[in-house]
Amino acid sequence: MDNPAASSSLGANTSMALIFATVAIVVYFMTNRRRERWEKYGVKHVKIGIHRIPVPLWEELMQKHGPTVGLIREVPTLVTRDLDILKQVLVKDFNNFVNRSDNMPTRSPFGKGVFFLKDNDWKRIRQLMSPSFSTGKLKRISTHVQDAARSLGKAFEKCARTGTHVKLLHTTGQYSTSIIAKTAFGLQADSIGEEEDDHFTYCAKNIFKTRSKFSFFFVLFLIRFKRFRSFLVHNLGLYFPDPCTKGSREYFTALLTDAIKEREAAEHMGSRHQHNDFLQSLVSIKIATDAAAAKSTEETTNVPAVPKKTITSEEVIGQSMLTILAAFETTASTLHFALFKLAENPDIQEKVFQEICEVVEHDDPTNDELSRLHYLEQVIKETLRLYPALAFITREAQESRTYGSITIPAGAAVVIPIREIHRDPANYPDPETFDPERFNEENKAKRNPLAFIPFGQGPRLCIGMRLAYLELKIGLVQILRKVQVELNETTVPSKDEKITMDYKSFPRPVKPIQLAVRLRDEQC
Structure with a gap:
């Protein structure tokens, strides 16, 4: 009798051999043509x-x-x-x-994100997204940023009181995803300072994740051959060349698909309790353009022209997933590197603290106070100089x-x-x-x-740049007015030890940074 396990193994080996043979042919022709x-x-x-x-x-x-x-x-x-x-x-x-x-x-809607779009698709989606990052929107968002920053400050205080080290990227990642969950999607992600992430935060942190050494080196090889990689993903349906992890893709696709349907139904019913967030603005545009297209179809037998301001459900999900990743990488990564450099340079940290005490008079810093924290902004920019998110x-x-x-x-x-x-x-x-x-x-x-x-330049400048600076400033104020971050013999890295960077995906220390935290003798 046939052995099913052996047949399965043989089939897998045959498929892998076929892939490698195909790769060899592609390499030969592409390197010799x-x-x-x-x-x-x-x-x-x-x-x-x-x-x-x-x-x-x-x-x-x-x-x-x-x-x-x-x-x-x-x-x-x-x-x-x-x-x-x-x-x-x-x-x-x-x-x-x-x-x-x-x-x-990728087979994920993530590939429809504005970062990757081209020509008129990029222009169309960029124009639709811009109002979500206006000055007025940022003022309304700042309330949620303040809430998250207070929780972040309390998490650092707790570590100082218990004598435990802060796992920097773990904690700053919880901060950034908490903000984006609330301000973009009206969701609660309340794990700031907790040992375990909530599901939203976990999936946000793991949208991209190298699944094995084989996958990493094979994908690294395929970076040189974009069209062949696209063929493997889209035509053969292979999973390992796709940079988006299956779990995160399925979670966010399901979550956002349900949210879009619920919000469309609520808006059609004239609900007065609509969300005032990023997702709602895109859903409202989709509903308006769907209605315009339907009306055009009724009035003429000709195929209607696609409205200039239109967006599909898949594109809504794509922008949402991209926003989650961009918010996490820019804010969480930069905040964690800024705190590390301040721990490494206590004289600079003290200067930032003194500026905060002189300028910030409220429990939650006002927009005017934030604009006058000039040295703090210099610290953020110097961090972005050394460790740009891209x-x-x-x-x-x-x-x-x-x-x-x-x-x-x-x-x-x-x-x-x-x-x-x-x-x-x-x-x-x-x-x-x-x-x-x-x-x-x-x-x-x-x-x-x-x-x-650090955010690019010209018309494709990062659309969320001002939001990132807002989150970074408020987060640093709430941490540094309460505690000092330090390096010593027990931290990672230890005092006077240099970090080694890994650039396999986004800038990361090879060893995750853990800082000591001490309550300030006098808080402001």
């Missing part, structure tokens, strides 16, 4: 290995070959930290570089362009290595030193604005 070299475009051409993690690679290229190099991946790729070229790409000639060259090969971004050339002696051919990818720009000695002398004075008014005035782009 391009004989083009970057020298013809006025750029130094370099060769790279297949299994190279992008961020350390960009650092190595800049150190060995200068500010601008060319290489061949799936398409010709220009890597540059030349600020004059970047001004053209990101700002002046934006219409030629409107699209990112990277995509999101170490690099990309653009795609629609048509060939020549800037000085360098030509960027049509179809080429432009890699903008934010981390390397921020650590370029030409922009920041002694770049590895944490020095908030780099961002005082005098020093900022001397520096090219393109030398600091």
Whole structure:
């Protein structure tokens, strides 16, 4: 009799062998079909290995070959930290570089997020999302941010009283997801300071997660071959090349699908108790455009034109999932690195504390008080300089362009290595030193604005930038007015020990940071 287990194993091995054979064929043709070299475009051409993690690679290229190099991946790729070229790409000639060259090969709605959209789809969704991040919206959101920040401050106080270390990214992640759950979706995620995350927070933290060493290195290899990776995900339905974890994808898709249906039903019934959040604004737009399309269909036998302001359910879910991830990465990651650098530099931490005491007179800092915390803002910006949430971004050339002696051919990818720009000695002398004075008014005035782009630059500047600064400022005020964060022999890292960074996905310390916390003798 046949052995079912053996047959299953044989089938799995056959499938894996087929994948590797396909990969080998793809590699052969893709590495041999391009004989083009970057020298013809006025750029130094370099060769790279297949299994190279992008961020350390960009650092190595800049150190060995200068500010601008060319290489061949799936398409010709220009890597540059030349600020004059970047001004053209990101700002002046934006219409030629409107699209990112990277995509999101996923079966999840996450791939419909505005970060990955192109051309008119990007413009349409960006316009629909912009009102959700207006000044008026931020003022209403600030109440929820204050609530979460108070809970964050209490969590640090509790650690100080019990003598336990703060698991930084764990706790700051709970803070950021608590805010986005409430302000974007009207949900409660109340695990700030708890050992275990609530389900929303857990899934937000694990939207992207490397499932195995094999998956990581195979996906790293596939980054060079976007169309083939997309084929594996969308045509063959394979799971491991998809960067979105199955659990998070299914949880948020189900959660948001139900929420959209409930809110559509409530709005059709004229409910006066609608939510005033990000999700509701997109649902209201969807309802309005669905009604307009239906009316157009009734009035004419011709196929109606798609309204300019329209959004599908899948796109609503995509923007929502992207907002969750962006909020977590920008706020949680930056806040945790800021606290680490303050623990590492107690003199700077004391200066921030004194400014808070001088400026903030209320239990919850007002918008005016936040605007006058200039040194605190310098600390945040210096943290973003050293640890930008995205170490690099990309653009795609629609048509060939020549800037000085360098030509960027049509179809080429432009890699903008934010981390390397921020650590370029030409922009920041002694770049590895944490020095908030780099961002005082005098020093900022001397520096090219393109030398600091943690949120990107130009029309594709991060739409949630102001919300991120709001969350960072309020969170730091509520923590630092109550406690001091410290490094000692028992913390991770220990005092005077350097952290080692991992750039497999987003910037992370190899060993998660844990800080000691001490109550302040005098609080303000």
